[in-house]
Amino acid sequence: MTSAPHPGGRFVGREHHFPLRIYFEDTDFSGLVYHANYLRYMERARSDMLKCAGIDQRAAFEAGEGVYAVSELDIKYKRPARFDDLLCVISTVEKLGGATVVIHQRVMLGDEMLTDARVVAAFLSREGRPKRQPKPWIAAFETLLPKEPKH
Amino acid sequence: MTSAPHPGGRFVGREHHFPLRIYFEDTDFSGLVYHANYLRYMERARSDMLKCAGIDQRAAFEAGEGVYAVSELDIKYKRPARFDDLLCVISTVEKLGGATVVIHQRVMLGDEMLTDARVVAAFLSREGRPKRQPKPWIAAFETLLPKEPKH
Amino acid sequence: MTSAPHPGGRFVGREHHFPLRIYFEDTDFSGLVYHANYLRYMERARSDMLKCAGIDQRAAFEAGEGVYAVSELDIKYKRPARFDDLLCVISTVEKLGGATVVIHQRVMLGDEMLTDARVVAAFLSREGRPKRQPKPWIAAFETLLPKEPKH
Amino acid sequence: MTSAPHPGGRFVGREHHFPLRIYFEDTDFSGLVYHANYLRYMERARSDMLKCAGIDQRAAFEAGEGVYAVSELDIKYKRPARFDDLLCVISTVEKLGGATVVIHQRVMLGDEMLTDARVVAAFLSREGRPKRQPKPWIAAFETLLPKEPKH
Numbered sequence: 303m304t305s306a307p308h309p310g311g312r313f314v315g316r317e318h319h320f321p322l323r324i325y326f327e328d329t330d331f332s333g334l335v336y337h338a339n340y341l342r343y344m345e346r347a348r349s350d351m352l353k354c355a356g357i358d359q360r361a362a363f364e365a366g367e368g369v370y371a372v373s374e375l376d377i378k379y380k381r382p383a384r385f386d387d388l389l390c391v392i393s394t395v396e397k398l399g400g401a402t403v404v405i406h407q408r409v410m411l412g413d414e415m416l417t418d419a420r421v422v423a424a425f426l427s428r429e430g431r432p433k434r435q436p437k438p439w440i441a442a443f444e445t446l447l448p449k450e451p452k453h
Numbered sequence: 454m455t456s457a458p459h460p461g462g463r464f465v466g467r468e469h470h471f472p473l474r475i476y477f478e479d480t481d482f483s484g485l486v487y488h489a490n491y492l493r494y495m496e497r498a499r500s501d502m503l504k505c506a507g508i509d510q511r512a513a514f515e516a517g518e519g520v521y522a523v524s525e526l527d528i529k530y531k532r533p534a535r536f537d538d539l540l541c542v543i544s545t546v547e548k549l550g551g552a553t554v555v556i557h558q559r560v561m562l563g564d565e566m567l568t569d570a571r572v573v574a575a576f577l578s579r580e581g582r583p584k585r586q587p588k589p590w591i592a593a594f595e596t597l598l599p600k601e602p603k604h
Numbered sequence: 605m606t607s608a609p610h611p612g613g614r615f616v617g618r619e620h621h622f623p624l625r626i627y628f629e630d631t632d633f634s635g636l637v638y639h640a641n642y643l644r645y646m647e648r649a650r651s652d653m654l655k656c657a658g659i660d661q662r663a664a665f666e667a668g669e670g671v672y673a674v675s676e677l678d679i680k681y682k683r684p685a686r687f688d689d690l691l692c693v694i695s696t697v698e699k700l701g702g703a704t705v706v707i708h709q710r711v712m713l714g715d716e717m718l719t720d721a722r723v724v725a726a727f728l729s730r731e732g733r734p735k736r737q738p739k740p741w742i743a744a745f746e747t748l749l750p751k752e753p754k755h
Numbered sequence: 756m757t758s759a760p761h762p763g764g765r766f767v768g769r770e771h772h773f774p775l776r777i778y779f780e781d782t783d784f785s786g787l788v789y790h791a792n793y794l795r796y797m798e799r800a801r802s803d804m805l806k807c808a809g810i811d812q813r814a815a816f817e818a819g820e821g822v823y824a825v826s827e828l829d830i831k832y833k834r835p836a837r838f839d840d841l842l843c844v845i846s847t848v849e850k851l852g853g854a855t856v857v858i859h860q861r862v863m864l865g866d867e868m869l870t871d872a873r874v875v876a877a878f879l880s881r882e883g884r885p886k887r888q889p890k891p892w893i894a895a896f897e898t899l900l901p902k903e904p905k906h
Contacts, residue, residue, distance in 0.1 A: 308539065309460040309472050321460050325497045327640065329633035331687050332816070334883075336629055337825040338798065341791035346476045353537075360537040363785070372790040376829035382883060385633050386504075386511040388459065430787075430835060478789055482782035482838050483665070485732075488674040489647065489780065492640035514634070523639040527678035533732060536784050581636075581684060610841065611762040611774050623762050627799045648778045655839075662839040688806075688813040690761065 311350045311391070316446050318354060320347035320391040324383055334382040340417050341375070344407045347391035348423070351405075355442040368433050370423045373402065377419035387411055395446040401425050401432040403443055462501045462542070467597050469505060471498035471542040475534055485533040491568050492526070495558045498542035499574070502556075506593040519584050521574045524553065528570035538562055546597040552576050552583040554594055613652045613693070618748050620656060622649035622693040626685055636684040642719050643677070646709045649693035650725070653707075657744040670735050672725045675704065679721035689713055697748040703727050703734040705745055764803045764844070769899050771807060773800035773844040777836055787835040793870050794828070797860045800844035801876070804858075808895040821886050823876045826855065830872035840864055848899040854878050854885040856896055 311320030322343055330336040348370075352359055363369045383389055390410045397404040402424045409417045427433040435443075462471030473494055481487040499521075503510055514520045534540055541561045548555040553575045560568045578584040586594075613622030624645055632638040650672075654661055665671050685691055692712045699706040704726045711719045729735040737745075764773030775796055783789040801823075805812055816822050836842055843863045850857040855877045862870045880886040888896075 309474055323460055323497075323501075325493075325500055326632045326634070327493045327496065327638055330628045331631035331633070331635045332628070332822045332824070333633045334824065337828070338629065338791050338794035341794060342476075342478045345478065345791070346474075349476055349537075350474075360535070363536075369785045371785070371787065371835070372832055374829075374831050375790070376827075378827050379825055382824070384511070385514075386500075477783045477785070478791065480784035481779045482784070482786045483671045483673070483779070484784045485673070487780055488677070489640050489643035492643060496640070520634045522634070522636065522684070523681055525678075525680050526639070527676075529676050530674055533673070611776055625762055625799075625803075627795075627802055629795045629798065644778075644780045647780065648776075651778055651839075652776075662837070665838075686813070687816075688802075 311347065311354065313351075313354055316394055316448070318347065318351040318393040320350050320393070322346065322389050322391065324385055324387045324389065326385065328383075329385050334384060335387075337379060340377065340379075340409055340419070343389070343391050343409060344393075344419060344421060345372075347393050347407060348405060348421070351393050352439075355446065357439050357442055362436065366428055367436060368425050368427045371426050372421055373424040374422040375419060377417055379417050381411070381414060381416045383409070383411060383416055389416070394448075395443050396420070396448070398440065398443050398447060400434050400440075403435070462498065462505065464502075464505055467545060467599070469498065469502040469544040471501050471544070473497065473540050473542065475536055475538045475540065477536065479534075480536050485535060486538075488530060491528065491530075491560055491570070494540070494542055494560060495544075495570060495572060496523075498544050498558060499556060499572070502544050503590075506597065508590050508593055513587065517579055518587060519576050519578045522577050523572055524575040525573040526570065528568055530568050532562070532565055532567045534560070534562060534567055540567070545599075546594050547571070547599070549591065549594050549598060551585050551591075554586070613649065613656065615653075615656055618696055618750070620649065620653040620693075620695040622652050622695070624648065624691050624693065626687055626689045626691065628687065630685075631687050636686060637689075639681060642679065642681075642711055642721070645691070645693050645711060646695075646721060646723060647674075649695050649709060650707060650723070653695050654741075657748065659741050659744055664738065665730075668730055669738060670727050670729045673728050674723055675726040676724040677721060679719055681719050683713070683716060683718045685711070685713060685718055691718070696750075697745050698722070698750070700742065700745050700749060702736050702742075705737070764800065764807065766804075766807055769847055769901070771800065771804040771846040773803050773846070775799065775842050775844065777838055777840045777842065779838065781836075782838050787837060788840075790832060793830065793832075793862055793872070796842070796844050796862060797846075797872060797874060798825075800846050800860060801858060801874070804846050805892075808899065810892050810895055815889065819881055820889060821878050821880045824879050825874055826877040827875040828872060830870055832870050834864070834867060834869045836862070836864060836869055842869070847901075848896050849873070849901070851893065851896050851900060853887050853893075856888070 393407045405421045407419045425435045544558045576586045695709045709721045727737045846860045860872045878888045
């Protein structure tokens, strides 16, 4: 139906790059992007990263397996974004546990870092209890972890 | 910096096609996309349409010329969208006045129409009063109007 | 725990009045409230109206009965709201069908009408099909309908 | 115009309590409140706290004095909220600098803590540079700081 290219990002080595444009909805009356919206951009980027890694969150949820929820997040806001800016969210997997994954996410405007964040996502059963991530997902994340330095 | 393709849409004849993906933030606990969010998608598509037509809204606002505001909107919700759906907003310019433009916008999932809307946007001075649209913008819109049938 | 009064509205005759404050998140860089957000305010007001009328949407959803979805909406934007404004959404039930209800909603700033809208809400089964509204809900809405003029 | 009580919170000693209800817009398809929305609730609570402390952010912005922006935030998500929950944001001023203020904010459901966060807000000039907070604001915050233990 649509002839435009699909939106979404891709992997560059172990970094996932996700582009996005700033619209009216993203800004507030100060003229800058509203601070909570960076969390939305980072979530879009994580969902796209999972998709690019072959992980189907919707199927897992509909099959009753579970869903990711953010359990911890810290973010530093360095510089603001404005209407019509073209940003890029760069995400890397930092650490992998049985039920959790730690992701480092930076929102960039060209070569400038606007925000710098660390997000802990926990996999939850539909009843909301922490649950081991599906095996193929763990395998997918393992390929994205930084290589251990050799001794 | 980013190596992914730019997000955004393009013209297919006089139709503007704008693709978008549905993320967690777009849905509500009913499992479907929250109804107000379609207005956000349509605004993104209109901003992208203006950009594709060579209109720079940010420069006009910063130069103190004015800004578009929605003055009227009607929308019919036909079918719902869900998490991870890839949608396309198809926009066409229907009617052009001195200070207003009427845009027809459909949100599509493949060949299925999810919503059907008509939006009246009014150009406003920074003081909030209706104001003639910049001449080059009127000229740009004129090329997007449906051709009058010949007599 | 909290000692502050509960947020929410109440009925004044057959009109439901719902107060709300405008925060940073509600505005955009034009300095005004972003147009799609009025739909959020109207939805909050409708949910509060149902609650005030004794209707428990969450229980009905969790019991698998169904959920309301907006099927049609038209809105006229007359005047803008700004950061820190205290608004009131005034809602009245206009028409009642088996599976639908039509609600008239105005967003007010003091005595000034900012937006004027008509919303059609349809009750849907969890599979997304139109479904007769629960009997006690129809009874509740009937008390809110305008009185027929006597002949 | 409205006869309903004003929404908003109030001080209980040095704690600011801000009540809020969860609506459709706040949730996502997992059935829980979307994680980024807690930042919106905390911002509403901070704005209300300033208002209760006699600080008029809108007047300061319109007079060209400046505006607060979040410069750092860390949040732990302990338990989820759901549609129709009545929450309370409890905020306390922890630390005061010349251009910054550190606020501790907990979102509560009754006696249960759902989220626990620390927010650093920086006062910025309209050009976006850090700037000393207005003197009367510093005075207002000083009355909200925890008392130093006596020696």
